[in-house]
Every structure is written in C-alpha cells, then in structure tokens.
Amino acid sequence: MNRAPTELQQHMVSWVMGATLLSILPHLTRMSPALSVLLLLLLAWRLHPGFKPPHWVVRSALVIGAVLLVFWLNGGIWGRLPGSQLLCAMVVLKSMELQRRRDALLIVSLGFFVAATWFLFDQSMLTFGYLIAATWLGLTSMIVLHREQLQGIDVPTLFRQGALLAAPAIPIAIALFFLFPRLSTPLWGIQGGELEGRTGLSDSMSPGDISSLFLDDSPAFRVKFEGPVPTMAERYWRGPVLWQFDGRRWTQIFYGGITAKREPDRRDADLRYEVELEPHQQKWIYALDYPAVYPEEARLTLDYLLRTKRPITSLKRYLIASDTDFIDNSATSKTLSLQALQLPADTAPQAHALAAQWRAAAVQAHPGQESDQMRMIVNTAMSYFHEQPFFYRLEMIPALQDPIDDFLFSSRIGYCEHYASSFTYLMRAAGVPARVVTGYQGGIDNGDYYLIRQSDAHAWSEVWIPDSGWTRVDPTSAVAPERVTSGSRSVIDAPGWLHADWLVDVRNRIDVMRYWWNRNVISFDAKSQSRLLQPLGLNYASHTRLLLIMLATTTLLGLGLYFWLRRSELTSTSDPLLKAWRELLRRLQRVGVNCQYSSTPGEVLRLANPQLQAESWAQLQLLVQRFLQLRYARQFDSPQITLARRVLRKRLQQFRPHPVHRTSLIFNRTSA
Amino acid sequence: MLRIGSLHLTSLQQGFENWLQRRGPLQPPLVIGYRQVYILPTGFGVTFGVLLFAMLFGALNYNNNAALFMSFLLATAAQISTFRSWRNLSGLRIERISAAPVFAGDDAQIQIQVQELQGLERPSLQFGSANDESVHGFSLSGWQSAQTTVPVTTHRRGWMELPRLVLATSYPLGLFRAWSYLQATQRCLVYPAPASHPPPMPAPAQSQQLQHQRLHTENEYEGLRDYRHGDNLKSIAWKSSARNLKLISRDEPPTNHNEYLFTLQDTQTVGTEQQLAILTSWLLQAEQGRKHYGLALPGLSLAPTHGQAHLHECLRELALWQA
Numbered sequence: 001m002n003r004a005p006t007e008l009q010q011h012m013v014s015w016v017m018g019a020t021l022l023s024i025l026p027h028l029t030r031m032s033p034a035l036s037v038l039l040l041l042l043l044a045w046r047l048h049p050g051f052k053p054p055h056w057v058v059r060s061a062l063v064i065g066a067v068l069l070v071f072w073l074n075g076g077i078w079g080r081l082p083g084s085q086l087l088c089a090m091v092v093l094k095s096m097e098l099q100r101r102r103d104a105l106l107i108v109s110l111g112f113f114v115a116a117t118w119f120l121f122d123q124s125m126l127t128f129g130y131l132i133a134a135t136w137l138g139l140t141s142m143i144v145l146h147r148e149q150l151q152g153i154d155v156p157t158l159f160r161q162g163a164l165l166a167a168p169a170i171p172i173a174i175a176l177f178f179l180f181p182r183l184s185t186p187l188w189g190i191q192g193g194e195l196e197g198r199t200g201l202s203d204s205m206s207p208g209d210i211s212s213l214f215l216d217d218s219p220a221f222r223v224k225f226e227g228p229v230p231t232m233a234e235r236y237w238r239g240p241v242l243w244q245f246d247g248r249r250w251t252q253i254f255y256g257g258i259t260a261k262r263e264p265d266r267r268d269a270d271l272r273y274e275v276e277l278e279p280h281q282q283k284w285i286y287a288l289d290y291p292a293v294y295p296e297e298a299r300l301t302l303d304y305l306l307r308t309k310r311p312i313t314s315l316k317r318y319l320i321a322s323d324t325d326f327i328d329n330s331a332t333s334k335t336l337s338l339q340a341l342q343l344p345a346d347t348a349p350q351a352h353a354l355a356a357q358w359r360a361a362a363v364q365a366h367p368g369q370e371s372d373q374m375r376m377i378v379n380t381a382m383s384y385f386h387e388q389p390f391f392y393r394l395e396m397i398p399a400l401q402d403p404i405d406d407f408l409f410s411s412r413i414g415y416c417e418h419y420a421s422s423f424t425y426l427m428r429a430a431g432v433p434a435r436v437v438t439g440y441q442g443g444i445d446n447g448d449y450y451l452i453r454q455s456d457a458h459a460w461s462e463v464w465i466p467d468s469g470w471t472r473v474d475p476t477s478a479v480a481p482e483r484v485t486s487g488s489r490s491v492i493d494a495p496g497w498l499h500a501d502w503l504v505d506v507r508n509r510i511d512v513m514r515y516w517w518n519r520n521v522i523s524f525d526a527k528s529q530s531r532l533l534q535p536l537g538l539n540y541a542s543h544t545r546l547l548l549i550m551l552a553t554t555t556l557l558g559l560g561l562y563f564w565l566r567r568s569e570l571t572s573t574s575d576p577l578l579k580a581w582r583e584l585l586r587r588l589q590r591v592g593v594n595c596q597y598s599s600t601p602g603e604v605l606r607l608a609n610p611q612l613q614a615e616s617w618a619q620l621q622l623l624v625q626r627f628l629q630l631r632y633a634r635q636f637d638s639p640q641i642t643l644a645r646r647v648l649r650k651r652l653q654q655f656r657p658h659p660v661h662r663t664s665l666i667f668n669r670t671s672a
Numbered sequence: 673m674l675r676i677g678s679l680h681l682t683s684l685q686q687g688f689e690n691w692l693q694r695r696g697p698l699q700p701p702l703v704i705g706y707r708q709v710y711i712l713p714t715g716f717g718v719t720f721g722v723l724l725f726a727m728l729f730g731a732l733n734y735n736n737n738a739a740l741f742m743s744f745l746l747a748t749a750a751q752i753s754t755f756r757s758w759r760n761l762s763g764l765r766i767e768r769i770s771a772a773p774v775f776a777g778d779d780a781q782i783q784i785q786v787q788e789l790q791g792l793e794r795p796s797l798q799f800g801s802a803n804d805e806s807v808h809g810f811s812l813s814g815w816q817s818a819q820t821t822v823p824v825t826t827h828r829r830g831w832m833e834l835p836r837l838v839l840a841t842s843y844p845l846g847l848f849r850a851w852s853y854l855q856a857t858q859r860c861l862v863y864p865a866p867a868s869h870p871p872p873m874p875a876p877a878q879s880q881q882l883q884h885q886r887l888h889t890e891n892e893y894e895g896l897r898d899y900r901h902g903d904n905l906k907s908i909a910w911k912s913s914a915r916n917l918k919l920i921s922r923d924e925p926p927t928n929h930n931e932y933l934f935t936l937q938d939t940q941t942v943g944t945e946q947q948l949a950i951l952t953s954w955l956l957q958a959e960q961g962r963k964h965y966g967l968a969l970p971g972l973s974l975a976p977t978h979g980q981a982h983l984h985e986c987l988r989e990l991a992l993w994q995a
Contacts, residue, residue, distance in 0.1 A: 105716050106716070106719065112742070112746060116727050116731070116739040117739075119736050120734065120739070123737065128741075132742070139845065142844070145846065146795065146845070147796060147811075148795075148796060148811060165845070166745065169745050169749040173745040173747075174741075176748070177737070177744055180744070182732065186734065522738070562755065578814075
C-alpha cells in the first residue's frame with residue numbers, strides 16, 4: 001500500500017511503450033527503413049523485462065547517432081520531414097531513461113505532439129480516426145500510471161476510464177474548433193521548398209508517364225458546378241502545355257510560362273465551378289478552357305495554364321469561371337511560331353515522308369488558303385488514325401529505334417500519350433504549328449460533385465490555325481471515341497479484382513465521405529468561420545464576437561457536461577444490487593421522499609415513513625433489512641449469497657412506493 | 673526591515689489560516705466538501721500546457737485543422753481531469769487523524785482513517801504533511817474504509833502539535849493536483865528518549881506488605897482476571913473461561929516479588945532531561961523483565977504494578993514532567 005508513487009511497474013512500461021508505438025507508427029511507415037527498424041528495436045529492448053538503463057555514454061551516443069542518421073538520410077535536419085523524424089527518435093530515446101512516473105508522463109505527452117505532427121502530412125478521415133484512437137490510448141496509459149494497484153481492474157475498464165475523459169471532451173472540442181478565432185494570414189512563413197510524394201501529372205511527358213497513372217484510383221480533384229455542366233466529352237481539364245520535343249520526351253518552355261497578353265473577359269464566362277484540388281506538390285492548378293475568373297494567387301500563362309507561386313502542398317479549394325468560346329490566337333510571335341514547329345533533327349523519316357505527302361495533297365486541294373490547308377491536314381491525320389489498325393491499350397511495346405516511327409508504322413498499340421505525341425509530331429512535320437497539352441479528361445458524377453481521378457489523366461494536342469487560333473484536337477478520340485465520351489475505364493478493363501465494378505462503386509461512395517470531410521473539416525478556415533454566423537443573422541463574425549460566442553457555448557456545454565457526469569457517476573456502478581437500490585431511491589424521490597444517494601438505508605426508512613402508506617412502508621422496511629444484511633454480508637462470494645443478492649435485486653426493482661394520498665393527509669390533520 | 677517583513681508574513685499566514693477556517697472544518701470527523709478541495713496544475717501539468725500551446729499555435733498558423741482539433745480535444749480532456757481529481761477527494765469521510773505516543777527522536781506515525789461513502793472508486797490518494805514532500809499513497813474502493821500513516825520526526829518530549837496535513841490526489845492524468853487540508857484532532861504525546869547506556873537499576877524494595885495487600889484486593893480466583901484485549905492466547909484459562917461463560921486470563925505471575933520504585937534521585941545524575949532519559953529506559957527494562965515497578969516524582973507517585981497501560985501511564989508522567 002505504501003509503495004513510492006513514482007516507481008514504475010512493468011505493466012506501466014508496456015502501456016507507455018504501446019501508446020508511443022501507436023503515435024509514431026505513421027511516421028515509421030514514411031521514414032527510411034533503417035531508421036524505423038532502429039526505433040522499433042529500441043522500443044522492443046525497453047519493453048524487455050530485463051531492461052537496464054544503459055550507461056549515459058551509450059545514451060548520448062544513441063542521441064548523437066540518431067541526429068546524424070536523420071541528417072544523413074534527409075540531407076538536413078530542418079523542415080517537416082527531418083523534424084518529425086527527429087521528434088520520433090527523441091521520444092524513443094527518452095524511453096531509454098524511462099524510470100520514474102514523470103518520465104513516463106512526459107513520453108506520453110510527447111507522443112501526443114508527435115502524433116499531431118503527422119497531420120502535416122496527411123489529414124484524411126482515416127488518419128484522423130486513427131490518431132484520435134492513439135490519443136485515447138495515451139490518455140488511458142496516463143490513467144494507468146496513476147494507479148498504484150491494478151487488482152480487479154481489467155483492461156476494458158481502464159479503456160472505459162480513458163474514454164470517460166476523452167469522449168465528453170469531444171462536444172466542447174468541436175465547439176472550440178468552429179468558434180476559436182482563426183488566423184487569416186499565417187504568423188510565420190510556411191516553407192514551400194520541401195516536396196515529397198508527388199502524385200499525378202508532372203511538367204513533362206514521356207511514353208508510359210500517363211498510362212502509369214491509369215491504375216491510380218486516388219482522386220486528383222473534385223469539381224462542383226454552379227449552373228450548367230459541360231458534357232463529359234467537353235471536360236478537358238488543362239494542365240501543363242508542352243512545346244519542346246527531344247524525340248522521346250515533351251517538355252515545357254520558358255515562353256509558355258510568361259503571363260498571358262490577353263485574358264478572357266469575365267462577363268463572357270459561361271461555366272462557374274469550384275475545384276477542390278488534392279495536394280500534388282506542383283505549381284499549377286487545373287481548370288477548363290479558358291479561365292476568366294481564378295484565385296488571386298494564380299497567374300494565367302501564355303498557354304493558358306494557371307500557375308501558382310508555391311507548390312500545392314495541402315488541399316486547395318478555388319473558384320473558377322471559364323469562357324469556353326474564347327479564341328486563343330496568341331501564337332503570332334515569331335519565336336513561338338518557330339517553337340510550335342520544332343522537331344528534333346534526324347528522327348522519324350517515315351513520319352516525315354507521310355506528313356510531306358499530306359501537305360502536298362492539302363496544298364493542291366486549297367492553293368493559297370493556309371487555314372484550309374491546315375484543317376485538311378488535321379482531318380487527314382485524324383482519319384489516318386481512325387482507319388489504320390491502331391489500338392488503344394495500356395500495355396505498350398517498347399520502341400526499338402525511333403519511338404515515333406515504331407509506334408506509327410509497326411506497333412500501333414499505345415495509350416493517349418503515344419497518340420498525342422505522334423499526332424503533334426506529324427502536324428509539325430506537315431508544317432502545322434502544334435503542341436501537346438496534358439491534363440485530365442472527363443470525371444464521373446458522384447452525386448453532389450464530379451470526381452476526377454488520377455486514372456483520368458490524359459494528353460491531347462492543340463494545333464494553330466491562322467483564322468481560328470489554337471484549336472484542341474484529340475487523336476485518342478479517333479482511335480477510341482469512348483475514352484472521351486465515357487471515361488478512361490470504359491475502354492480498357494483494369495486488371496485484377498481491385499478494379500471490379502462493385503469495388504469502384506464502394507470507392508466512389510467513400511470518396512463522397514472524403515469530399516464531405518475535406519469540405520467541412522479540412523478546409524474550414526478564417527473565411528468560412530466569418531460566414532459561420534450568417535444563419536444567425538450576423539453577416540460578419542469578428543474575433544470579439546466569436547470569442548464571446550465561444551465562451552458562452554463552451555460554458556453551457558461545460559455545465560451540461562458537469563451535470564451529466566455527476567449523474568452518470570452516481571448511477572453507473574458495477575454492483576447490480578446497488579444500482580437497483582439507487583433506482584429505488586429515485587422512485588422514492590419521485591413520490592416526495594427527500595432522500596439522497598448518500599443517505600444511509602436507516603435514514604431512507606425514516607424519511608420515507610411519513611410519505612408512504614403503512615403497507616408500502618412495511619414492505620420497504622423488509623427490503624431495507626435484507627439489503628443491509630446482504631450488502632455487508634461476510635461471505636461475499638458464496639453461492640448462496642450471490643443467489644440471495646440476485647433475488648433481492650429483483651425485489652428492489654419491483655418495489656413501487658405508494659405515497660400517502662393528499663386527501664387522506666388532510667383528513668388525518670383535521671381529525672387529529 | 674526584516675522584522676517588518678516577518679511581521680507581514682505572519683499576518684499573511686494568519687489571514688490564510690482564517691481563510692481556511694472559513695471554508696470548512698479541518699479537524700475530523702468531517703466529510704470533504706467541495707469548498708475544501710483546492711486544485712492547481714502540477715509541474716508536469718505546466719509542461720503539458722506549454723506543449724499544448726505549441727501544438728495549438730502551430731496548428732493555427734498552418735491552418736491544420738486536424739491538429740487543431742486534437743489540441744482542443746487534449747485541452748478539454750485536461751479540463752475534465754480536474755473534475756475527476758476533485759471527485760476523487762470530495763465526499764470522502766475522514767474519521768480520525770491521530771498519532772500514538774512515541775519516544776523523542778523516533779518518528780511519530782500520524783494515522784488517518786478514511787471512509788468512502790458514495791460507492792465510488794478512489795484510486796491514487798496521497799496522505800502527507802502539508803509542507804513536506806513525502807507522502808503515502810493508498811486507494812479506496814466503494815464503501816471501503818482504510819487507514820494509512822505518515823511519519824513525522826519528533827525532537828522533544830511533551831505534547832507535540834501535529835503539522836497541517838493534506839489528503840491529495842493527482843489522479844487521473846497527473847496534470848493537476850487536488851488536495852484538502854486536514855488537522856489532527858489531538859496533539860501527539862512524545863515520551864522522553866530512553867538513555868542509550870543507562871546505569872543499572874537500583875535495588876528493589878522488599879515490600880511483602882504491598883504484595884500481600886494486592887493479593888487480597890484481587891478476586892478470589894487467585895491470579896485469574898477477566899480477559900483484556902491484547903492478552904496472549906496462551907494466558908487464557910480455558911477451563912475457568914468455560915465455567916464462567918466468558919474469557920478469563922491467567923494473570924502472569926511476576927518473575928519475582930521484588931518491586932521497584934524509581935525516583936529522580938536514583939539516577940545519580942544531574943540535569944532533568946538526562947534523569948528522565950534514564951528513568952525511561954529503566955521503566956522499559958522493568959516492563960520487559962516483567963517486574964513490578966512504580967514511579968515516585970516530587971508531588972506524584974504511581975504505585976508499583978506492571979502491564980502496558982501502567983508503562984504508558986508512567987511514561988506519560990515523564991513526558992509531561994515539569995521540574
């Protein structure tokens with residue numbers, strides 16, 4: 001009984017290590033295997049019952065070693081990735097000197113901190129749920145650390161006690177979440193230099209780049225249209241525009257990135273929509289042609305891509321209005337015209353020959369009319385792709401010598417990037433200025449919004465015709481028109497059961513939840529907060545107002561919580577007999593007996609005497625006698641006592657007090 | 673300057689004392705009410721607060737809503753833990769706080785008797801002196817009553833005022849410490865410390881007369897008396913007990929019939945404390961040797977007999993003796 005309260009017992013160590021493991025686990029999955037294995041081994045060592053704290057020299061060596069390892073693995077120790085790894089390492093190393101309760105408590109609370117830093121990488125609903133569970137375990141282990149003895153307490157009970165701290169906190173935490181005044185601009189800079197885990201389209205295109213995205217089911221972005229929704233075949237989401245070709249790879253050029261000289265008028269915009277872009281770590285955002293209204297931090301380039309100053313590292317929501325009828329005839333400068341005809345030297349002789357043939361036919365058909373010649377060349381090329389045995393497939397045949405010629409004349413099997421690339425090549429060879437545009441095409445209607453997945457990534461071409469400017473041409477539509485009208489999955493069956501229809505359906509449903517989560521939780525900010533009180537008639541919620549409302553709400557919730565806790569603790573007892581007794585007391589209170597839970601059975605009897613009918617009181621008296629006998633029985637666990645207690649419980653539950661009638665009271669008084 | 677300072681301090685202390693008194697009784701028996709529970713964050717609680725603050729500011733700055741929610745959740749859970757800490761103390765009944773007499777220099781064991789009245793589990797309770805770090809932990813389950821002790825060092829013989837005591841808990845999270853001030857009902861009696869090397873006991877007085885008288889005053893069954901709590905089982909006279917339908921003990925005969933009457937002069941030393949120390953050790957020796965002994969101090973005389981009660985009576989006189 002008189003154990004020193006700071007001494008740690010083995011089960012406490014296990015609880016603390018368990019909580020630590022749970023909070024660093026997400027980080028372990030992301031860090032280098034060498035470091036995570038090292039940390040896991042250290043945890044396992046500390047868990048071993050025969051653990052002796054290592055000499056301070058060893059501990060210091062471990063700390064220095066961990067810092068060096070993080071430095072070596074990341075090339076630095078600043079930034080969120082090395083920073084979080086360092087935090088994990090420190091928490092684990094702190095457990096090497098875990099001896100007293102204070103150390104254990106500190107480790108658990110550092111675990112909370114480490115868990116919270118994981119949200120810098122991932123704020124999805126699943127992660128959130130997981131880390132709330134980790135917090136629950138952390139709180140429970142803090143409770144365990146404050147119990148000197150654990151006899152008779154099972155693990156579920158401990159978890160329930162942890163839940164009794166965490167669960168009532170949820171409503172208040174939600175109120176604070178929505179009402180605590182937010183910062184509209186950050187107090188200190190947000191580092192944008194660090195990029196990891198890029199997903200989706202890149203700023204260049206080689207064969208295989210886009211087809212590799214076909215299997216990626218993850219959402220790229222979600223769109224909610226206000227007003228008319230364009231058909232699927234019209235939904236070309238513009239990404240990087242590629243001008244430069246080296247025979248294999250298409251890349252962007254500097255001139256394409258300069259600011260547009262002419263922008264669509266916002267009054268002509270016919271589509272309005274809100275995009276919710278998943279972080280892709282790139283410096284652009286997606287829109288339909290041609291954006292007339294776009295967020296402040298973006299800039300419209302000469303090739304009508306919306307570029308941002310900083311990479312998109314967290315979920316981004318923005319409003320766009322597009323003018324679909326805008327004509328882009330900006331490629332009039334000589335540099336750009338030349339760039340749009342650029343081809344690597346000495347490549348694809350067969351393609352050049354074919355293009356020359358088309359050009360000659362077009363010049364013959366429309367002498368002197370450049371625009372018509374170009375249109376004819378485009379149409380010839382499209383029918384060529386349509387009529388020749390081209391196949392739209394995921395698997396590709398590796399090019400032997402020349403990627404363009406091999407594809408056009410021998411393999412003829414490819415994905416959209418092969419068609420866009422070879423089509424643009426042919427156009428340039430035939431003297432038609434052309435460029436490759438990458439982006440997404442289509443997207444499915446997922447109820448409230450349209451979902452565009454990574455698998456919807458696409459590449460197409462644009463050709464420049466003097467009288468109509470840059471015009472979109474999608475060679476894929478000549479080979480597999482369903483790709484454009486019904487989406488990528490309609491043409492190619494994805495391999496494996498993972499892409500079975502019903503599973504895709506389930507995933508679409510999950511995405512609806514994710515969308516809700518992103519919309520209402522993750523992207524809630526100062527702006528949404530200021531609109532929060534509109535339903536209450538307050539158009540703008542200032543910080544003072546918010547603070548006042550927050551204080552009022554949390555006070556009210558706190559009071560409610562207080563009464564709920566008081567009530568629940570009194571009725572919640574593991575002893576069924578006592579529970580029945582308390583329920584009986586409540587019934588007595590209802591008929592006007594002024595008894596409390598803390599009243600002794602004798603008191604209850606005395607208090608009930610004037611309020612109950614004689615017969616009812618006598619019954620109560622018997623029950624009380626029996627209750628006293630059995631509650632304080634010597635042989636607590638004998639089978640007879642257990643049975644008797646069960647019987648008494650039933651009788652306590654069945655007892656209904658009959659109060660003295662008001663009329664009879666009056667009668668008694670008058671007669672007395 | 674110092675004087676003014678100390679005066680100021682004592683008036684502050686007095687004020688604190690009065691304030692405590694106004695909030696409720698300090699001496700048992702009492703039931704800890706809500707006005708008698710004080711609560712403040714612990715050192716770890718402050719560290720935790722700093723950590724939470726860092727989390728909150730980071731989350732606000734990066735508008736990281738998941739981390740923000742987590743810091744609010746932890747902060748609210750910490751707040752709820754204050755309720756649990758308070759509930760862990762409030763409603764406990766303190767039956768008694770007392771300390772058995774000890775010899776000066778030994779630790780007095782302050783004993784608290786606590787009873788749970790509300791059927792709630794009360795884990796991780798700590799009992800200790802208010803201005804001392806050493807505490808003793810114990811737990812209570814519903815309707816249980818328990819006692820625990822905390823040692824206090826003693827220095828001088830006589831009545832010792834017991835320090836202010838606290839019943840505290842930092843359950844459930846260790847972020848806050850709730851405590852109640854308590855005061856013992858009685859002072860603790862401190863006996864003089866026995867001398868380490870006492871001179872030999874003086875020669876016993878040959879008083880057959882006394883012995884004779886005593887035999888007559890006892891009841892007719894020689895050497896038999898009613899069972900007293902604490903009597904050795906072996907000393908119970910089972911046959912007589914059966915006859916009388918109550919437990920009867922055989923009075924253990926003294927090993928010899930010599931009687932000792934100790935006086936201050938017998939110690940043959942000067943200095944009251946020294947004399948008292950020697951007397952104390954003689955009393956202990958005599959009791960251990962099952963001798964009959966008495967005490968004769970100026971103005972006070974205790975007739976020779978033996979037994980624990982007699983020993984304590986003698987020691988009490990020594991403890992409170994004023995020259």
